[in-house]
Amino acid sequence: MxxxxxxxxxxxxxxxxxxxxxxxxxxxxxxxxxxxxxxxxxxxxxxxxxxxxxxxxxxxxxxxxxxxAKAGDAALEATIAEKVAVLGEDIARLQRMRESLEHASTCTHEPLVECPDFKRMLAP
Known part of the structure; x- marks a missing residue:
């Protein structure tokens, strides 16, 4: 205990x-x-x-x-499916942000946020 x-x-x-x-x-x-x-x-x-x-x-x-919850709960399954979709979007957004920041760590463009590669990586 x-x-x-x-x-x-x-x-x-x-x-x-x-x-x-x-x-x-x-x-x-x-x-x-x-x-x-x-x-x-x-x-x-x-x-x-x-x-x-x-x-x-x-x-x-x-x-x-x-x-x-028990298996077969249709309402819960719908909620879970919605959460899966939202998490997928969040993961994609976070991956884009990570890639952008990795690029930014070595980018020499001035100003950094105007770098075409940085902007492209952030775009959905």
């Missing part, structure tokens, strides 16, 4: 975030050790999923729904 301070330290989240996620139904504590919440070690894997989903733009409600 891990107490809330250990989970916070290992996950990099504040204890208040853990309590928030628990209140929203994303986490379940196993009980208490004195006044401190305790969690099963598997909570760290769940927090990895939650953090990844949050960074990918999922709302807390979307994550909660995903965590309890």
């Amino acid at each position: 891990l107490d809330i301070a250990e989970v916070a330290e290992k996950s990099g989240l504040a204890p208040s975030a853990l309590r928030f996620y628990e209140k929203k139904g994303l986490l379940t504590s196993s009980g208490r050790n004195g006044l401190r919440r305790t969690y099963e070690p598997e909570v760290l894997q769940r927090l990895t999923l939650i953090n990844c989903a949050r960074r990918a733009g999922f709302s807390v409600a979307e994550i909660r729904r995903f965590l309890v």
Whole structure:
């Protein structure tokens, strides 16, 4: 068993975030050790999923729904398909930005942002 301070330290989240996620139904504590919440070690894997989903733009409600979903949930499948499309666009945009910055790191054009190659790389 891990107490809330250990989970916070290992996950990099504040204890208040853990309590928030628990209140929203994303986490379940196993009980208490004195006044401190305790969690099963598997909570760290769940927090990895939650953090990844949050960074990918999922709302807390979307994550909660995903965590309890069963195969064949048509509405959830539609939401996931939308997220896949958005993530694909984000990945493409970030790759263009990375390539542009790599070019910018060696470009001698003045001003840099007017470089035709830099502009071309940023274009969708």
